[in-house]
Amino acid sequence: MKGLIKEFKEFISRGNVMDMAVGVIIGGAFTAIVNSLVNDVMMPLLSLITGGFDFTSMCIVLGEGEGAATLNYGAFIAAVINFLLIALVIFLLIKIINKIAKRKKEETLAPVTTKVCPFCKEEVAIDATRCPHCTSEL
Numbered sequence: 168m169k170g171l172i173k174e175f176k177e178f179i180s181r182g183n184v185m186d187m188a189v190g191v192i193i194g195g196a197f198t199a200i201v202n203s204l205v206n207d208v209m210m211p212l213l214s215l216i217t218g219g220f221d222f223t224s225m226c227i228v229l230g231e232g233e234g235a236a237t238l239n240y241g242a243f244i245a246a247v248i249n250f251l252l253i254a255l256v257i258f259l260l261i262k263i264i265n266k267i268a269k270r271k272k273e274e275t276l277a278p279v280t281t282k283v284c285p286f287c288k289e290e291v292a293i294d295a296t297r298c299p300h301c302t303s304e305l
Contacts, residue, residue, distance in 0.1 A: 198253065205249045 178184060210223055225241030281290045287301040296305055 201253050205245060205252060210245060
């Protein structure tokens with residue numbers, strides 16, 4: 168039992184788990200923002216385009232009376248639009264992050280100006296034809 172608790176403490180204290188926890192929390196907050204975007208901005212615009220039709224209340228009534236079951240396909244379509252918006256925003260964020268990382272990597276790579284002589288292992292200029300240290304032809 169002590170070994171299991173020790174392993175669990177090591178697992179929790181790793182940076183990856185904390186990063187994942189922060190990501191999940193930020194993802195939940197981000198989902199709330201996108202839900203609001205879909206429900207409060209996109210759906211009213213879609214309703215305006217369709218002539219004032221309340222898109223999210225679209226359903227098929229399965230039965231009769233007040234307690235009849237409904238098939239809420241409008242809410243499903245809203246959820247699909249929600250998913251597509253989240254996927255688009257995450258795609259764009261990852262694309263921007265990758266572009267920044269690539270640019271940063273290119274900045275850190277300095278142009279090569281020297282090479283190593285295969286005979287004496289000293290550094291010489293990249294365009295040298297003879298080593299200044301051992302006078303070997305390169």
